Amino acid sequence: MTFFARRRWIGVAVTLTTLVGVRLWAERMENRLQSSSYFTGWLLLSAIVVLAAFQLRKKLPAAPFGSAATWLQAHIYIGLGSAGLYAIHAPWRWPNGILETTLSFVYLATFASGAVGLYWTRSLPRRLSRLGSEVIYEQISAERHRIQQRAQGAILSAVRTAGATTLGEFYNARLHDYFSTRRGWSFRLWPTSELRKSLLSELTETTRYLSDDERKTAEQLFALLRERDDLDYSESLQWRLKAWLFVHIALTYPLLLAAGLHAWTAHLFDGGLP
Ligand code: HEM
Structure with missing residues (x-):
C-alpha cells in the first residue's frame, strides 16, 4: 500500500x-x-x-x-x-x-x-x-493576442504574395472572429471541442481547393487554431x-x-x- x-x-x-x-x-x-x-x-x-x-x-x-x-x-x-x-x-x-x-x-x-x-x-x-505547455492565467490575454496577430499576419502575407483569395475568404468568414474574440461564458463553464472540430474540418475541406503556397499558410492556421483552442480550454480550467x-x-x-x-x-x- x-x-x-x-x-x-x-x-x-x-x-x-x-x-x-x-x-x-x-x-x-x-x-x-x-x-x-x-x-x-x-x-x-x-x-x-x-x-x-x-x-x-x-x-x-x-x-x-x-x-x-x-x-x-x-x-x-x-x-x-x-x-x-x-x-x-x-x-x-x-x-x-x-x-x-x-x-x-x-x-x-x-x-x-x-x-x-x-x-x-x-x-x-x-x-x-x-x-503540454503551461500558461500562467494572468498571461492568457496576451497569449491570445499573440496568436491572433500571427494568424492575421500569416493570412495577410499569403493574400499579398500568393493572391490567396480562397483562403482569405475562408479566414474572413470563419476564422477572423474565432481569433479576434473571446469565447463566451458557456465555453468557460462547459468547454467542448465542437467548434475546434468543426473549424478544423472546414479548413481541411477548404485545403482541397488551395494552391501549394496557400496550403503552407493553411498548415500554419491549423496549428494556430489548435493552439488557440488549447489556450481557451486552459483558461476555462484555470478559471x-x-x-x-x-x-x-x-x-x-x-x-x-x-x-x-x-x-x-x-x-x-x-x-x-x-
Ligand atoms: C463545511 C464547512 C467548510 C468550511 C467552513 C470550509 C472552509 C474553507 C476555507 C476557509 C478554506 C481556505 C481557503 C483559502 O484561504 O485558500 C477552504 C479550503 C478548502 N476546502 Fe473547505 N470548508 C468546508 C468544507 C470542506 C469540505 C467538505 C471539503 C472537501 C470535501 C473541503 C475542501 C477544501 C479544499 C480542497 C480546500 C482548498 C485547499 C487548497 O487548495 O489549499 N472543504 N475551506
Whole structure:
C-alpha cells in the first residue's frame, strides 16, 4: 500500500470511528433523558470554526502549528466528517424558520463546494498538464493576442504574395472572429471541442481547393487554431480552479455567522448560555 493510500485509510477510519463514537454518546445521553443537541451542536460549530481557520493558517505560512499539508488533510476529513455531524445533529425534516433554513442551505452549499473543489483540485491539474505547455492565467490575454496577430499576419502575407483569395475568404468568414474574440461564458463553464472540430474540418475541406503556397499558410492556421483552442480550454480550467475556491471562501463567512447566531438563539431560548 502506498503512503497516500495508507494516509487515506487512516483518515477515513479516524473520521468514521469519531462519528460512531459521537452517535453512541448522543444516544446514551438521550437514553438518560438528557438532550444531546448542545453536545452535537457545539461539536459541529467547533468543526466549522476549525474548517474556517484553515484560511488563517494559509495566510500565515510560517505559523508553528502544523504544516500546510497536515492542515489540508485535517480540513478534508473534518469537512467530510462534518456532514455526519450535521446528520446526527439536525432533525431529518425540512428546516424551520429563516435562520434554520439559511443555516442549512449555506452549510450544504459550503459542503458541496468543498467536495466539488476537492475533485477539481485533484483532476484538473492532470487535464491541464496533458495540454503540454503551461500558461500562467494572468498571461492568457496576451497569449491570445499573440496568436491572433500571427494568424492575421500569416493570412495577410499569403493574400499579398500568393493572391490567396480562397483562403482569405475562408479566414474572413470563419476564422477572423474565432481569433479576434473571446469565447463566451458557456465555453468557460462547459468547454467542448465542437467548434475546434468543426473549424478544423472546414479548413481541411477548404485545403482541397488551395494552391501549394496557400496550403503552407493553411498548415500554419491549423496549428494556430489548435493552439488557440488549447489556450481557451486552459483558461476555462484555470478559471474553474479559482472560481470554486472563491465561492467556497465566500460561503464560509455567512456560515460562521448563521451557525453562531443559531447557537446563540438556541441557548437564549433555553435560558441563556451556560
Ligand atoms: C463545511 C464547512 C467548510 C468550511 C467552513 C470550509 C472552509 C474553507 C476555507 C476557509 C478554506 C481556505 C481557503 C483559502 O484561504 O485558500 C477552504 C479550503 C478548502 N476546502 Fe473547505 N470548508 C468546508 C468544507 C470542506 C469540505 C467538505 C471539503 C472537501 C470535501 C473541503 C475542501 C477544501 C479544499 C480542497 C480546500 C482548498 C485547499 C487548497 O487548495 O489549499 N472543504 N475551506
